[in-house]
Amino acid sequence: MKKEVKDTVIAQLGEKLKEYPHFYLVDVTGLNAEATSALRRKCFKSEIKMVVVKNKLLRKALDAAEVDYEPLYESLKGNTAVMFTQTANTPAKLLKEYKKDGIPALKAAYAEESVFVGADKLEELAALKSKNELIADVVALLQSPAKNVVSALQSGANTIHGVLKTLGERPE
CATH class of the missing domain: 3.30.70.1730 (Ribosomal protein L10, N-terminal RNA-binding domain)
Incomplete structure (x- = not known):
């Protein structure tokens, strides 16, 4: 060469x-x-x-x-x-x-x-882990608490709605 x-x-x-x-x-x-x-x-x-x-x-x-x-x-x-x-x-x-x-x-x-x-x-x-995999892990970790709060609020809303509905239908 x-x-x-x-x-x-x-x-x-x-x-x-x-x-x-x-x-x-x-x-x-x-x-x-x-x-x-x-x-x-x-x-x-x-x-x-x-x-x-x-x-x-x-x-x-x-x-x-x-x-x-x-x-x-x-x-x-x-x-x-x-x-x-x-x-x-x-x-x-x-x-x-x-x-x-x-x-x-x-x-x-x-x-x-x-x-x-x-x-x-x-x-x-x-x-x-690649840079994109690490970013995805961080995003998932950041989203997790927010999802838990939203989930708790939604389940609580259904519970409150059910209680109010039951109370409203109850005869006095």
Whole structure:
């Protein structure tokens, strides 16, 4: 590979690192062409950008980035694919589908401004909640007391109405 091509690849990886806040390093050793294209299709449906890269070029792109990715360097061995995503837990959920086969296997991840190294972190990554999920949880918590008050008022209104109706129908 010529130096100009390498520089272009490093620059493209750098742009992806800036564009996507989360990424996973995945070992794709043992995937044939059919399995790789099936994985790419699933990634596309889940809005994950998957790129197979050379480890040295990825390391240079990580070095050039503003964030310190040094803990990830040990994971840069063998065949590596990078899964870029906007939602931190989406690739983990996708990789859990393949867990019984072991291919592709999680090497490391950078999610929610934290580094996760090792395949054993997959469950932890899948349990991370996305920004939208957290917002939904907060909204549900805020709505809960209001729903209880409205419910109590409505049930109370029916009770009061029933009592008044009974009193009104009672002969004097």
